[in-house]
Amino acid sequence: MTETRAERRESPVPTITPEEYTRTDEELLRDGRPVARTAVLSSAALSIGVSQRDDAPCVLRARGLGIPVVRRSSGGLGLWHAPGDVVWSLILPRSDVRVGNDFSKAYARLGAGAVRFLGDFGVAGEWRAPAGPPSEYCLLAGRGAVLAVGERALGGAAQHLTRLALLHHGVLPYRLDLPRLSEVFDLPAELAVRSLTSLEKVVYGIPPIELARRLRSALADKPPDG
Numbered sequence: 001m002t003e004t005r006a007e008r009r010e011s012p013v014p015t016i017t018p019e020e021y022t023r024t025d026e027e028l029l030r031d032g033r034p035v036a037r038t039a040v041l042s043s044a045a046l047s048i049g050v051s052q053r054d055d056a057p058c059v060l061r062a063r064g065l066g067i068p069v070v071r072r073s074s075g076g077l078g079l080w081h082a083p084g085d086v087v088w089s090l091i092l093p094r095s096d097v098r099v100g101n102d103f104s105k106a107y108a109r110l111g112a113g114a115v116r117f118l119g120d121f122g123v124a125g126e127w128r129a130p131a132g133p134p135s136e137y138c139l140l141a142g143r144g145a146v147l148a149v150g151e152r153a154l155g156g157a158a159q160h161l162t163r164l165a166l167l168h169h170g171v172l173p174y175r176l177d178l179p180r181l182s183e184v185f186d187l188p189a190e191l192a193v194r195s196l197t198s199l200e201k202v203v204y205g206i207p208p209i210e211l212a213r214r215l216r217s218a219l220a221d222k223p224p225d226g
Helices: 005-010 018-031 057-064 112-119 178-185 189-195 208-220
Strands: 035-041 045-048 069-071 079-081 086-093 125-128 146-149 152-161 165-172
Touching: 018 035, 018 045, 018 069, 018 086, 018 165, 035 208, 045 057, 057 069, 057 178, 079 178, 086 112, 086 208, 112 125, 112 146, 112 152, 112 208, 152 189, 178 189
Parallel strands: 045 069
Antiparallel strands: 035 086, 045 079, 086 165, 125 146, 146 152, 152 165
């Protein structure tokens, strides 16, 4: 039986650690079956891409501060995860038309559900190149694409393709933790305020669990031509 949009919104959304979320992504990708899931993070961590060096400056700063470092199986640079952040994942079989040969650049196609989610609140979002300047922080790294609202980056995503399936996963920070962004990424507060935004600012105080439910529903609904 196909789950309805209303049923998806009512079913539980987990609150878990970044380590647990990343581990589950890897397990689901190995399984290869279609999945659209979201969660709310319960703790802080630095997430780094599969090829990022263990001695990268942000990694050394995080470890010096006693912050857990979680390595993703997908690409990209460092991301700050904090309690309340909303994370999402799509697992798509390689035969799914949304995968394609250009999957590593197909942020708009793979991330269409995140744009639909924002549109449900009357917020216009789009996937586009990061504004920069180049930084260790993935949402300002000058590569890939970010989910932007106006002139500010709200979230980001990355991919991992196997012989069975594609993992496309991302994060929407619930609020900007300016002190940690400064400590971990050496990111000036004025640059963060000018270049970044958060769910708390764009959807005005709706709790993370409800946001995660609504995002999951939007991710699971293919567009009419999908």
